[in-house]
Amino acid sequence: KAGVTQTPRYLIKTRGQQVTLSCSPISGHRSVSWYQQTPGQGLQFLFEYFSETQRNKGNFPGRFSGRQFSNSRSEMNVSTLELGDSALYLCASSLGTSGNNEQFFGPGTRLTVL
Amino acid sequence: QQQVKQSPQSLIVQKGGISIINCAYENTAFDYFPWYQQFPGKGPALLIAIRPDVSEKKEGRFTISFNKSAKQFSLHIMDSQPGDSATYFCAVSGTYKYIFGTGTRLKVLA
Numbered sequence: 292k293a294g295v296t297q298t299p300r301y302l303i304k305t306r307g308q309q310v311t312l313s314c315s316p317i318s319g320h321r322s323v324s325w326y327q328q329t330p331g332q333g334l335q336f337l338f339e340y341f342s343e344t345q346r347n348k349g350n351f352p353g354r355f356s357g358r359q360f361s362n363s364r365s366e367m368n369v370s371t372l373e374l375g376d377s378a379l380y381l382c383a384s385s386l387g388t389s390g391n392n393e394q395f396f397g398p399g400t401r402l403t404v405l
Numbered sequence: 406q407q408q409v410k411q412s413p414q415s416l417i418v419q420k421g422g423i424s425i426i427n428c429a430y431e432n433t434a435f436d437y438f439p440w441y442q443q444f445p446g447k448g449p450a451l452l453i454a455i456r457p458d459v460s461e462k463k464e465g466r467f468t469i470s471f472n473k474s475a476k477q478f479s480l481h482i483m484d485s486q487p488g489d490s491a492t493y494f495c496a497v498s499g500t501y502k503y504i505f506g507t508g509t510r511l512k513v514l515a
Contacts, residue, residue, distance in 0.1 A: 332507065333494060333505050333506060333507035333508045334505040334508075336505075339503075383448070388500070389498070389502075389503045390498050390500045391437040391498055394451070395450075395451075396441075396449050398446070398448050399448055
């Protein structure tokens with residue numbers, strides 16, 4: 292069974308631009324969660340989608356948004372990029388909702404904002 | 406905001422030694438306590454997890470010790486190997502919640 296895939300793996304953008312990241316979960320998984328990983332901050336939760344509905348949202352500004360499609364694939368969008376948005380963005384899928392379940396992570400998208 | 410406090414931030418252990426990483430949480434509304442292992446260039450992967458109905462779980466060289474009353478749990482790596490060098494994250498999980506610690510960078514010297 293294929294693992295979680297994320298595209299692209301690397302991105303370089305400039306301040307003010309917007310970016311869209313994509314995540315394909317493991318086949319059969321209906322939950323997709325997004326995390327921002329930065330040195331010293333660990334994994335900061337962005338949001339979780341289950342069956343196309345956002346179930347939970349972390350403490351990030353409205354510039355960060357996401358969606359999930361009927362095939363469970365998910366995208367996250369960051370508008371008006373800031374230097375501080377440079378990070379590794381990780382997507383994780385689970386069979387049910389993330390709570391109380393193992394999450395399977397993709398390799399991440401490394402975003403650099405110049 | 407609910408937090409998970411993880412310590413130490415970094416750890417250096419000799420090959421064959423015991424690595425111990427600790428986590429403390431603030432809320433009792435969690436019922437799943439996993440540890441994830443992350444190698445450079447990879448996403449985190451589940452290493453071992455425990456539910457609060459037991460105080461200890463062992464899988465090979467990895468053991469979780471759980472103290473529900475103290476709201477603390479720890480990861481013990483016995484006979485640490487250079488291949489264990491990675492970043493370790495604890496997490497606490499409940500309904501629609503999954504909160505990670507800030508990570509511990511472990512280096513095992515050969």
